[in-house]
Amino acid sequence: MLQIKNLTVSIHGKPIIKGLNLEVKEGEVHAIMGPNGSGKSTLASVIAGREVFDVDQGEISYMGKNIFDMPAETRAREGLFLGFQYPVEIPGVSIANFMRTAINEKRKYLGLDPMTGAEFLRLMEEKKKMVEIHSKLTNRSVNEGFSGGEKKKNEIFQMAMLEPRLAILDETDSGLDIDALKVVANGVNKLRKKDNATIVITHYQRLLDYIVPDFVHVLLDGRIIKSGNKELAMELEEKGYDWIKKETANDAV
């Protein structure tokens, strides 16, 4: 589904990702872990199509297509979803109007008729329940005045509405209390299907107790330096990133 080969990315001439390889197949959950500044969010942004970064080298193919041939909106319509680390507040744009427009632009791209108002409202009610959103969304602006937890729940709500093939969740757990974390993780688990995939980016192992990954990758200084299964996350939690730094340093010797 997603293949990243030898990806090198910089911003304003400063290299951030330095030759990264990753393959994600249908039905898989991958966790990418790493300390601050290791390039996790940059990777997510580049896949989603944020334009401030320079891709110096390498390839990303998504569903067999070169991802760099598609602007951000086309990637989204092709089923890619980025759950933002810092969801943006957009005063005056109602969530309902935003989601309805997003769904219908995607449907148009796929050659489908737009969803009717009634269908849309039904879908919205269903997905709101899934992430335990109780407020009316029709008259609320996107993320405006939301608490940290509400913002993250809203990301998962949008993900549920758009039903992506590949979801990348960028530090969706940061700033969440344990109850909100469970709601978010529960939402992600319910959306798991045989033919979709999830990349979970996180600092901490905590989230991975609820969203159990098939693979764990450690990102350090722009490279994936170690991959393993969920035990690797536990080991990291226990021993810290210094352990892995030392281990890779020893390997190099």
Place this chain on the structure above:
Amino acid sequence: METTHTSLLKDKFLELYQKEQEAIRGQATPLVNRIRRNALARFRENGFPTTRQEHWRFTDLSPLLNTEFAFDFSNQSRNIDVDKIFTCDVYDLDTFSITLLNGWFVYKHAPLTRLADGTIIGSLAKAMEIYPAIVDQYIGKAAKTDQYEMAALNTAFLQDGLFIYVPDGVEVEKPVQLINIVNADHPVFLQPRHLVIAGKGAKLTLVHCDHSLTHNISFTNTVMELFAEQDAVVDHYKIQNKGRNSALVTNNFFHQKRNSRLSSNIITLNGGFTKNIMDVSISQPDCVSEHYGLYLVDSNQHVDNLVNIDHMAAQSRSDQLYKGILDDEATAVFSGKVLVRRHAQQTQAFQNNKNILLTDDAKANTQPHLEIYADDVKCSHGATVGQLDPEAMFYLRSRGLCERTARQMMMIAFANEVVQKISIEALQKRIQNMVEKRLKGELSICDQCVLHCNSKEPTTFNIDLSKL
């Protein structure tokens, strides 16, 4: 330095005044004629404003005055069937509607209507004849002709316009709608004059629409004096949708007494050149004064909003929110001044101007200004000039919205903050719709214009409206 043609036009006005004095004075009251003479003296002294004046620093009138204008000092419009040339198409908006054509009152039903509750609505020229005592009690009391050059010019030549008198305790149920139409086959200079009085505890909603039905050059210099007596509630809306060759200067003087509430909302959708002056005097305590504005300009349009609020008395609140979206090479100016005098304790005054520039060539000048002499007040001001938030743009696009849709969605949201202040639902919906169409590039002056084309042919009055 006054440019040559500006001083030539000034001389022309002074000459016209001499020549047409009798027609200009018409049936005006002796007091009005006295005010007129004083204003003329001011105009003779000060002439047209130049960019050296603080109020006009970023707005140069002189190129607009370089035209051979025609003037009408007698009412040529009174017998025109205005329904044949213009209908307002705001659905569900049930108003008491009156029309000014080229600055003159159109006598559609009657020049003056007196409703059962005592409310008088109609032509100012006629009101000076029939209700001179009411007119004399108010006219000229709010308009500051020594501070505002264009108000002096208007006052010197004042003849006709809208007159509304709402007696004490009367709530006018239907909004009064004033439709100001310019339609001439030659360049015209118009100076309508409006006088609006809301008595003690009276309630009035006024919708003021400025339209032009011609692509010809026109210059409209209007003065409105509005008095809100104790406990009065007045909502005032201005919708400006004018042709590219039209210049519009509106001088609005509002006078508020104890516990009155005034709300004004200026929506500028189109217009070659627009300058709105809002001068508000809060002379007694416990007033609320809200001023909202939205301007959407493109090509080389220019819009300038000046808001001056004078807090002379305690415990009042004023609120200003002006927002603009500027495309192409459009320019906008906002100057907001709040003066809180020494005795105006517990004043709350807020001022905000936000601009979005869609191109590198668009330009906004914003000057919020607070002048405070009282020590127990709550005041704030702010101004922003920027682009659409790129983070928000990416957020919308990352959900599948194309750049165009994302941009429109954000612009509409930006504008809606002002549109939502409109309390008449039908009007709010209509304006929201016009704003959305405007921002999607689907609204033009032609939307309202019976010509439905870009023809430069002179407009005649025999247009079949049934075809619209």
